[in-house]
Amino acid sequence: MPKSLISIHDLTKKEILHILDVAKECEKQPVQTILNGKIIASLFFEPSTRTRLSFETAANRLGAKVIGFADISNTSITKGETLKDTIKIVSNYADLIIMRHPLEGAPRYASEISSVPVINAGDGANQHPSQTLLDLYTILQTQGRLENININMVGDLKYGRTVHSLLQALSHFSPIFTFTAPEELRLPEEYKNFLDKKGITYKETSDLDGSLADADILYMTRVQQERFSDPMEYEKVKNVYSLDCQMLEKAKPNMKILHPLPRVNEINPNVDENEHAYYFQQAKNGMFVRMAIISYLLGFK
Amino acid sequence: MENQSKELKVSAIKNGTVLDHIPADQLFRVIDILKLYNCRNQITFGTNLDSKQLGKKGIIKIADRYFRDDEINKIAIIAPQAKINIIKDFEVIEKKIISVPDEITGIIRCDNPNCVTNHQPITTKFKTIRKEGHVSFLCNYCEKITDGDNITIIQNNE
Numbered sequence: 140m141p142k143s144l145i146s147i148h149d150l151t152k153k154e155i156l157h158i159l160d161v162a163k164e165c166e167k168q169p170v171q172t173i174l175n176g177k178i179i180a181s182l183f184f185e186p187s188t189r190t191r192l193s194f195e196t197a198a199n200r201l202g203a204k205v206i207g208f209a210d211i212s213n214t215s216i217t218k219g220e221t222l223k224d225t226i227k228i229v230s231n232y233a234d235l236i237i238m239r240h241p242l243e244g245a246p247r248y249a250s251e252i253s254s255v256p257v258i259n260a261g262d263g264a265n266q267h268p269s270q271t272l273l274d275l276y277t278i279l280q281t282q283g284r285l286e287n288i289n290i291n292m293v294g295d296l297k298y299g300r301t302v303h304s305l306l307q308a309l310s311h312f313s314p315i316f317t318f319t320a321p322e323e324l325r326l327p328e329e330y331k332n333f334l335d336k337k338g339i340t341y342k343e344t345s346d347l348d349g350s351l352a353d354a355d356i357l358y359m360t361r362v363q364q365e366r367f368s369d370p371m372e373y374e375k376v377k378n379v380y381s382l383d384c385q386m387l388e389k390a391k392p393n394m395k396i397l398h399p400l401p402r403v404n405e406i407n408p409n410v411d412e413n414e415h416a417y418y419f420q421q422a423k424n425g426m427f428v429r430m431a432i433i434s435y436l437l438g439f440k
Numbered sequence: 441m442e443n444q445s446k447e448l449k450v451s452a453i454k455n456g457t458v459l460d461h462i463p464a465d466q467l468f469r470v471i472d473i474l475k476l477y478n479c480r481n482q483i484t485f486g487t488n489l490d491s492k493q494l495g496k497k498g499i500i501k502i503a504d505r506y507f508r509d510d511e512i513n514k515i516a517i518i519a520p521q522a523k524i525n526i527i528k529d530f531e532v533i534e535k536k537i538i539s540v541p542d543e544i545t546g547i548i549r550c551d552n553p554n555c556v557t558n559h560q561p562i563t564t565k566f567k568t569i570r571k572e573g574h575v576s577f578l579c580n581y582c583e584k585i586t587d588g589d590n591i592t593i594i595q596n597n598e
Contacts, residue, residue, distance in 0.1 A: 146583065221560055221561060222556070222560050223560070223561075223562075240556070241554075242554060242555065242556040242559055242560075242582075243552060243554050243555050243556060243581070243582035243583070243584070244550075244555050244556040244557065244579065244580075244581025244582035244583070245556040245560075245581075247556075247580065247581045248556055248557075248560070248562055248581055262556075262582075263554050263582075264554070265582055265583055265584075266583070329585075
């Protein structure tokens with residue numbers, strides 16, 4: 140089986156650092172020709188704007204050509220074609236497959252049957268490893284290091300997959316965590332057990348205003364309506380945090396605000412011009428990190 | 441042997457394997473898991489037999505058939521207290537202790553309704569997690585955990 144990137148656990152610390160190094164090269168040289176003549180399939184079984192455009196731009200900037208679909212409505216999947224058949228066929232055409240799928244585990248399954256590498260661009264509430272890598276890249280870029288970062292994760296810590304993957308990836312680098320969430324959206328026990336086992340300490344709070352001062356990174360997340368089965372529950376917590384400029388007065392000068400985007404009400408638009416805001420640059424970094432992932436999996440870097 | 445002092449409800453076999461102390465409601469699932477419906481040997485079984493330990497139990501006797509450990513261990517998923525006796529010339533010559541395998545392919549369904557294995561024709565695959573005497577199963581695909589107390593067995597006709 141060729142090397143795929145399905146889950147952040149698939150990467151060792153060394154591989155993570157290598158990909159971040161390559162991403163830095165890509166940032167310096169964002170137009171390359173190393174993948175001239177290669178074809179990359181972009182299979183989006185579920186709609187996405189940022190992730191898909193970012194991956195496709197990354198492929199184009201490396202010189203590859205992109206085939207694929209942005210939604211399944213005009214594909215054979217609507218005729219009942221199985222995932223297995225779709226992947227078998229596309230892996231005959233392309234040199235690498237990027238896929239997003241609403242079902243959890245679909246990219247792992249695809250990687251088992253594909254003859255070319257598969258990159259998971261998000262599978263339901265499960266994994267989204269390129270997001271985690273771009274978060275790490277942005278932390279490294281803004282703080283100059285990954286070790287001993289004081290990071291405050293805010294919002295939906297229960298369902299937010301970006302939070303779960305990032306805390307697991309950061310566990311290689313002795314982080315200091317604060318988890319800021321309302322009672323209903325606190326970090327699940329399994330992740331606290333994971334941190335306990337690794338000997339990583341953390342604080343839990345529901346008070347955003349009071350937990351800002353020590354952070355190097357403020358990692359904001361959206362409360363995702365689609366994860367709630369009970370609409371009442373969602374109404375209770377949807378606007379629980381709203382970051383505004385005033386709250387940032389006590390922040391450390393090096394503190395940067397990250398957000399996987401899209402944001403709704405959790406960051407006031409008046410923060411966008413603030414020196415601490417970094418989420419748009421973070422999204423841009425996604426492109427360089429995806430260039431690095433693609434060239435690494437294809438054996439070029 | 442509780443069966444031998446009294447009349448045997450399921451007649452003895454000369455050589456083969458006896459699976460005893462199967463919870464009565466799991467008997468047919470054990471038959472499923474061991475794929476005994478494909479087996480050509482003589483098979484006798486009984487269920488809803490009185491048992492001090494289980495209340496009602498099931499028993500299966502398969503003549504001239506011996507199972508590999510990795511085959512027989514699969515039934516520990518649903519019948520952890522089952523006793524496996526190897527019979528030669530009507531005598532028990534070996535008692536096997538079964539334990540849940542470290543990796544399980546098929547047999548159980550992933551608890552996560554959004555897991556790809558519940559929507560596509562894919563064989564399930566799990567890693568067994570043991571914690572303080574409790575077992576649960578980590579799905580190879582969706583990476584979610586199915587609790588050992590709450591498993592659904594995939595029927596063989598699915």
